[in-house]
Amino acid sequence: MYIKKPFQQDENEQNTGDDRRQIKRRHLIYYLRVWDTDYEQLLGHVVDISSEGLMLLSDQPIPKDKEFSMEIRLPDLNGSPQKIDFRATCHWSNNDINRAFYDSGFSFLNSAPEAIESVRQLIKEYGFKD
Numbered sequence: 001m002y003i004k005k006p007f008q009q010d011e012n013e014q015n016t017g018d019d020r021r022q023i024k025r026r027h028l029i030y031y032l033r034v035w036d037t038d039y040e041q042l043l044g045h046v047v048d049i050s051s052e053g054l055m056l057l058s059d060q061p062i063p064k065d066k067e068f069s070m071e072i073r074l075p076d077l078n079g080s081p082q083k084i085d086f087r088a089t090c091h092w093s094n095n096d097i098n099r100a101f102y103d104s105g106f107s108f109l110n111s112a113p114e115a116i117e118s119v120r121q122l123i124k125e126y127g128f129k130d
Contacts, residue, residue, distance in 0.1 A: 037069045037085065044104070046072065051116050053088065053107040062093040062104040070106075074122070084118045086111040 032046045034056055044058030056062070067089050074082040086108050093104040108116070 032072050035071045037071045051119050056104045057096060058102050061102045062090045064090055064093060066090050084115055086115045
């Protein structure tokens with residue numbers, strides 16, 4: 001993952017998520033599952049994450065502008081499964097470089113401070129170091 005340097009943009013071009021992102025997203029050492037808790041369905045897997053949002057890899061496109069109740073289920077390392085619950089909105093969903101999959105960008109919505117702190121701890125423990 002990289003952060004693009006600021007540049008002048010032609011007024012006909014659209015911003016991508018990388019151009020608007022304020023906080024660098026981090027890749028994790030685990031391929032964590034993300035669930036839609038309203039329907040108890042697997043939405044996809046975390047590609048990268050920050051305290052403000054995440055990118056998800058899924059086998060189906062995710063509806064743009066839809067709000068989701070989501071849950072990241074963490075590896076059970078100490079005999080007690082842990083999870084992070086939050087609400088997020090999908091801002092975009094496009095084919096991955098592997099056309100069988102889709103990448104989708106989400107931002108967290110008014111998440112509880114405990115959820116944001118859990119995401120920060122997740123990044124600290126499982127994030128690749130720069």
